[in-house]
Amino acid sequence: MKEALLVLEDGRTFRGEAYGAIGTTVGEAVFSTGMTGYQETLTDPSYHRQVVVMTAPHIGNTGVNGEDDESRKMWVAGFVVRDPARRPANWRATGSLDDELVAQGIVGISGIDTRALTRHLRDRGAMRVGISSELGGLRVEEAAEELLARVTAADSMTGADLAPQVSTDEAYVVPAVGEKRYTIAALDLGIKTATPRHLAELGVETHVLPSTATADQLLAAGPDGVFLSNGPGDPAAADYAVEAVRGVLDARRPLFGICFGNQILGRALGLGTYKLRFGHRGLNQPVLDRVSGTVRVTSHNHGFAVDAPLDRPTDTPYGQVEVSHVGLNDDVVEGLRCLDVPAFSVQFHPESAAGPHDAAPLFQRFVDLMETAREQGGDAVSAPPVVEHSTEEKA
Numbered sequence: 463m464k465e466a467l468l469v470l471e472d473g474r475t476f477r478g479e480a481y482g483a484i485g486t487t488v489g490e491a492v493f494s495t496g497m498t499g500y501q502e503t504l505t506d507p508s509y510h511r512q513v514v515v516m517t518a519p520h521i522g523n524t525g526v527n528g529e530d531d532e533s534r535k536m537w538v539a540g541f542v543v544r545d546p547a548r549r550p551a552n553w554r555a556t557g558s559l560d561d562e563l564v565a566q567g568i569v570g571i572s573g574i575d576t577r578a579l580t581r582h583l584r585d586r587g588a589m590r591v592g593i594s595s596e597l598g599g600l601r602v603e604e605a606a607e608e609l610l611a612r613v614t615a616a617d618s619m620t621g622a623d624l625a626p627q628v629s630t631d632e633a634y635v636v637p638a639v640g641e642k643r644y645t646i647a648a649l650d651l652g653i654k655t656a657t658p659r660h661l662a663e664l665g666v667e668t669h670v671l672p673s674t675a676t677a678d679q680l681l682a683a684g685p686d687g688v689f690l691s692n693g694p695g696d697p698a699a700a701d702y703a704v705e706a707v708r709g710v711l712d713a714r715r716p717l718f719g720i721c722f723g724n725q726i727l728g729r730a731l732g733l734g735t736y737k738l739r740f741g742h743r744g745l746n747q748p749v750l751d752r753v754s755g756t757v758r759v760t761s762h763n764h765g766f767a768v769d770a771p772l773d774r775p776t777d778t779p780y781g782q783v784e785v786s787h788v789g790l791n792d793d794v795v796e797g798l799r800c801l802d803v804p805a806f807s808v809q810f811h812p813e814s815a816a817g818p819h820d821a822a823p824l825f826q827r828f829v830d831l832m833e834t835a836r837e838q839g840g841d842a843v844s845a846p847p848v849v850e851h852s853t854e855e856k857a
């Protein structure tokens with residue numbers, strides 16, 4: 463076993479064993495409470511520059527497979543686990559997680575008391591961290607000191623503009639499954655593969671455009687709607703996306719955003735965003751859908767949130783917006799619904815990769831909005847329809 467070290471920016475140090483690629487890495491320490499779905503987590507572009515601590519104690523049990531990647535590669539800056547599986551066992555497995563981490567150069571650490579580490583992050587907040595498995599014969603104290611210097615020199619997540627680093631360089635199209643009924647433009651701020659796949663099943667052809675696409679570029683092909691994806695970094699740093707969204711709102715095209723997209727819509731409307739102390743990352747976050755009165759158990763991965771009053775609609779240059787969804791653990795804004803333009807968004811993940819399917823009907827809500835726009839002809843459409851979908855529909 464090769465020794466490895468984890469050092470948090472406040473100096474707290476954990477000793478463990480090298481896991482995945484040998485090396486040194488720094489990033490923002492965050493914890494995910496998902497019991498499953500590590501492959502989707504590792505390949506979710508929203509985790510770019512984050513070192514993910516898994517609270518589930520056994521990781522790697524089902525290995526990796528050729529179907530569950532959410533993008534072209536693993537994006538996490540580092541991976542922290544307690545007890546890696548010694549060998550994978552699953553009918554879909556094509557390899558072991560450990561080998562895949564090595565192949566993709568992801569530095570990890572195992573044998574960590576992830577409960578103690580998570581409690582520390584929960585109490586003190588997300589912070590910068592370093593992992594190193596190249597201690598170079600130094601005493602642990604010396605190695606920890608060296609690593610701490612690298613951690614405190616690293617960029618913080620606040621103010622980080624990361625979407626262009628993960629976005630596609632070239633536009634591409636994901637065709638509809640079966641008959642094509644709608645065409646949308648998707649702003650790729652860090653899109654996951656499951657998203658266009660869900661839309662495709664509803665007859666939607668998705669034209670994925672790079673993160674820096676302008677409103678004119680998004681609207682060039684005359685799409686039925688515009689989609690804003692999830693993505694890494696601080697929404698306060700993505701002014702180009704805010705500008706693009708304002709152009710889409712001006713054009714009154716139906717618009718749906720998720721996660722980073724929710725934050726960007728919020729900013730486009732003039733709302734602020736702020737950094738949560740330790741964020742929401744996991745698969746079982748309860749969210750109240752205030753429009754339908756339903757509680758949905760949802761998949762989350764966010765460290766920032768929109769700042770908006772919960773008790774009344776807010777006046778914006780685009781009319782009024784109300785908070786449509788609220789996190790039941792902490793009253794964080796989890797969704798926005800414009801009342802005077804055809805736009806809405808959620809902070810969580812209806813593509814549910816990984817996670818429960820409770821929120822999948824939101825894609826249908828986007829389709830309903832595009833259908834209404836088509837029937838009424840652009841300008842007449844205002845608020846997204848209030849629809850009560852049963853959770854079985856998509857399960």
Ligand SMILES: NC(=O)CC[C@H](N)C(=O)O
Nearest residue numbers: 508692693721722765766
């Ligand atoms: N999954 C996401 O889109 C994350 C959005 C943003 N980077 C945050 O941390 O809040």
